[in-house]
Amino acid sequence: MLTLLRLSMRQLGGKRRVALILLLSILPIALAVVVSIAEGEDESFDSDFINILLDGLMVGGILPIVTMAVATAAFGNELEDQTLSYIVLKPIPRWHIALPKLLASIIIAGPLIIASGAIAAWIGMGADPRISAAVGLALFVGVTTYSSIFSWAGLMTTRALAFAIVYVFLWEGLISSFINGVDYLSVRGYTLAIMHGIDKDGLGELSERVIEFPAAVGGAVAVSVVFFYLTVRRLRNMDVP
Amino acid sequence: MTTQSNGVIDVADVSKWYGSVVAVNEVSFQVNPGITALLGPNGAGKTTMLHLIAGLAKCSDGQITTLGEPVRNNPSLYQRVGFMPEHESVYGFYTGRQLVEFSAKLYGLSPLGEAVDRAIQIVGMEDAQNRTMDGYSRGMRQRMRLAAAIVHDPQVMILDEPLNGTDPRQRIEFQEVMERLASQGRTILISSHILEEVETMAGRILLMVSGKLAASGDFRAIRAKLDEQAYQVRIVVDEPRRMASAIVALDDVDSVSFDDDGSIVVLSRKVATIQTTLPRMAQENGIRLTRMEPIDESLESLFEYIVER
Numbered sequence: 001m002l003t004l005l006r007l008s009m010r011q012l013g014g015k016r017r018v019a020l021i022l023l024l025s026i027l028p029i030a031l032a033v034v035v036s037i038a039e040g041e042d043e044s045f046d047s048d049f050i051n052i053l054l055d056g057l058m059v060g061g062i063l064p065i066v067t068m069a070v071a072t073a074a075f076g077n078e079l080e081d082q083t084l085s086y087i088v089l090k091p092i093p094r095w096h097i098a099l100p101k102l103l104a105s106i107i108i109a110g111p112l113i114i115a116s117g118a119i120a121a122w123i124g125m126g127a128d129p130r131i132s133a134a135v136g137l138a139l140f141v142g143v144t145t146y147s148s149i150f151s152w153a154g155l156m157t158t159r160a161l162a163f164a165i166v167y168v169f170l171w172e173g174l175i176s177s178f179i180n181g182v183d184y185l186s187v188r189g190y191t192l193a194i195m196h197g198i199d200k201d202g203l204g205e206l207s208e209r210v211i212e213f214p215a216a217v218g219g220a221v222a223v224s225v226v227f228f229y230l231t232v233r234r235l236r237n238m239d240v241p
Numbered sequence: 242m243t244t245q246s247n248g249v250i251d252v253a254d255v256s257k258w259y260g261s262v263v264a265v266n267e268v269s270f271q272v273n274p275g276i277t278a279l280l281g282p283n284g285a286g287k288t289t290m291l292h293l294i295a296g297l298a299k300c301s302d303g304q305i306t307t308l309g310e311p312v313r314n315n316p317s318l319y320q321r322v323g324f325m326p327e328h329e330s331v332y333g334f335y336t337g338r339q340l341v342e343f344s345a346k347l348y349g350l351s352p353l354g355e356a357v358d359r360a361i362q363i364v365g366m367e368d369a370q371n372r373t374m375d376g377y378s379r380g381m382r383q384r385m386r387l388a389a390a391i392v393h394d395p396q397v398m399i400l401d402e403p404l405n406g407t408d409p410r411q412r413i414e415f416q417e418v419m420e421r422l423a424s425q426g427r428t429i430l431i432s433s434h435i436l437e438e439v440e441t442m443a444g445r446i447l448l449m450v451s452g453k454l455a456a457s458g459d460f461r462a463i464r465a466k467l468d469e470q471a472y473q474v475r476i477v478v479d480e481p482r483r484m485a486s487a488i489v490a491l492d493d494v495d496s497v498s499f500d501d502d503g504s505i506v507v508l509s510r511k512v513a514t515i516q517t518t519l520p521r522m523a524q525e526n527g528i529r530l531t532r533m534e535p536i537d538e539s540l541e542s543l544f545e546y547i548v549e550r
Binding site for chain 2: 003004007010011081082083085086087088089090091092093094236237239240
């Protein structure tokens with residue numbers, strides 16, 4: 001499995017992709033610095049910081065964009081280059097192929113996003129290590145869950161990126177904002193709920209609109225496992241070009 | 242699950258369709274130890290057939306077994322089978338040696354060194370093994386891909402157009418390698434759309450045309466059938482009428498006609514004889530021969546001929 005993990009990381013860790021991740025990861029930190037300097041005595045600062053920067057920009061924007069850019073390519077590149085046959089005709093079970101692809105997506109996309117969110121929270125939320133840890137852990141769950149979904153999408157269609165954009169914009173962005181209950185089936189909802197669940201005091205602003213912590217953890221695990229299973233099943237059933 | 246099988250590779254009533262397009266239509270054959278060539282023009286369904294045999298694609302109908310086992314989703318079988326796809330895409334950032342090592346690791350070989358060295362030696366790439374795949378010529382890339390496909394010393398080899406991009410010297414070397422492996426009891430199935438590429442090494446051929454198996458069997462018997470076909474050769478000379486009169490007198494010529502551009506079209510069942518006789522005849526008659534080319538030597542026309550019979 002290590003052989004495939006190394007291969008996948010090399011495939012996904014291209015300079016342009018890493019540069020994009022780096023650029024997007026710097027953005028929340030830079031904004032956190034700017035707004036902290038401009039904060040003054042504004043009492044609504046924490047609330048605005050959580051709503052706009054953590055929820056809107058980080059969880060609603062950068063997290064899905066970066067993971068879709070990485071995870072859809074995990075299998076997408078292999079299909080596009082027609083190199084998947086080099087892997088699937090080896091004497092290894094299908095989940096030994098799917099797991100390294102998923103792990104590589106998480107390893108490439110995760111650290112910079114997690115560090116970015118944790119550092120931005122540290123700067124913007126009064127250097128509270130608990131808040132930073134909550135943001136970092138929640139983003140890790142978000143990266144893992146999105147990676148599982150988008151890896152599967154990359155195997156299902158050559159237009160995985162388009163699918164991912166529509167899914168993130170419509171389901172995670174639009175529909176989950178307007179319809180109650182959708183948060184139970186939303187990675188954004190899981191991420192915010194886990195963030196809030198780890199530090200209810202520091203991130204109290206989220207308490208009115210997040211689902212229960214156990215439901216979020218269970219949902220994220222279930223979605224990750226289900227899409228991982230679907231990826232393995234797709235690998236078994238598909239015609240490999 | 243193990244099913245009863247007669248050949249090393251057993252293809253039974255296999256069809257494959259994509260929507261309304263039938264790529265392979267009720268094909269049955271067996272492949273036994275030795276070299277078997279799967280021939281057919283481009284678009285005949287050869288690659289689809291090999292993908293089905295390798296287990297990359299699922300049969301719409303029928304079944305395929307290799308070494309008595311089903312080929313789809315059967316990782317333990319893949320330990321005994323080597324597959325080289327037609328498309329040349331590889332992980333370009335790997336060196337040739339790294340590609341073979343990568344393959345060896347996935348086959349679970351240990352230690353790697355000896356097997357990798359042997360595979361690279363077989364394809365004669367020892368000197369260039371540390372260059373990146375992107376830096377190879379087409380022929381070198383083919384040879385390294387072949388090394389990666391056979392590094393685990395498989396019992397069955399399925400090679401899709403392995404001679405693409407190779408030069409004549411490499412083809413001879415490749416032929417020697419395949420013959421040596423076949424003489425050790427391996428089963429080798431090679432596809433090609435060029436008859437001459439495989440005629441000297443394959444003992445048995447399978448001919449596919451339009452998704453169907455048009456003919457199969459001993460190479461010489463099928464070649465003899467092919468030789469019965471009349472070929473057309475176009476020649477361009479400075480005195481066509483005088484040349485045509487001389488050609489008509491030849492025993493091996495079926496007919497002679499003129500094209501609109503003044504060139505002569507000769508129909509003959511003994512094209513090899515014709516190709517040596519005509520230049521000599523032109524020289525003896527003081528006629529200047531500027532061009533001589535076969536018109537329909539394509540494999541398609543040969544295959545169509547066989548199918549029509």
